[in-house]
């Protein structure tokens with residue numbers, strides 16, 4: 001597959017680009033953090049999304065190297081940001097495959113320290129579907145990250161089949177409501193009840209709630225009424241490059 005072959009030169013050629021999507025506090029409208037999202041600036045095919053990038057890597061056994069490359073790139077970029085952005089939190093995605101590596105948590109923390117990024121600003125995002133199957137092992141890994149001063153978010157909550165088991169078993173700081181749930185809340189009383197239940201449960205467990213994929217003022221208003229703490233989405237900003245992020249935070 002040509003895409004898998006191209007991927008081998010992509011890292012060396014600096015074709016992986018990072019965008020940063022703002023995370024906004026619902027009550028104040030302030031940008032409090034960003035999620036780093038990878039893009040592939042392919043020399044012939046143009047800009048490819050993270051799904052294409054990571055699918056190509058998965059097929060060619062390159063997933064862990066790619067994911068770690070992206071993480072080091074995030075740390076290098078963030079530490080070089082202008083002062084006005086240094087108060088923002090940074091959410092970094094991890095894959096299940098790398099969590100299975102021996103010493104995952106220690107190595108991840110060492111990577112953050114080596115780049116000179118304050119651990120306390122970092123959130124690790126794990127996806128429900130991407131979590132390792134043994135929840136006891138997953139719980140130990142996440143606990144080790146938190147013991148090191150990082151925070152942990154469960155991503156795309158509500159898309160999998162074992163959401164409640166994850167919520168019950170894992171030590172977490174944030175629950176991210178999947179974009180479909182955030183969006184279906186308008187016009188569907190049943191979906192609104194489900195979102196309400198998820199938010200109540202998360203908050204009772206001491207987690208902060210981040211809604212993803214918020215595109216309209218009406219969605220945000222309903223999520224605010226249900227007690228959602230933070231949101232991401234096109235309503236405030238798509239994933240941004242550095243100049244656009246800086247302009248938004250200065251505004």
Ligand code: G
Pocket residue numbers: 036037038049050051054067070071093094095127155
């Ligand atoms: O960027 P969207 O635009 O398409 O991202 C799709 C999914 O790909 C995200 O939900 C995220 O879980 C995953 N993803 C995006 N960027 C990264 C990354 O840098 N590392 C990992 N492991 N996953 C990422």
Ligand code: G
Pocket residue numbers: 021037050155156179212213214215232233234235238239
């Ligand atoms: O981490 P994860 O897979 O959830 O990444 C979120 C994905 O959703 C990214 O690919 C991002 O570009 C995309 N996204 C971010 N904001 C919105 C939005 O408001 N609407 C939609 N449809 N997609 C969004």
Ligand code: NA
Pocket residue numbers: 035093125155
């Ligand atoms: Na994510």
Ligand code: MN
Pocket residue numbers: 155156176178212
């Ligand atoms: Mn997500």
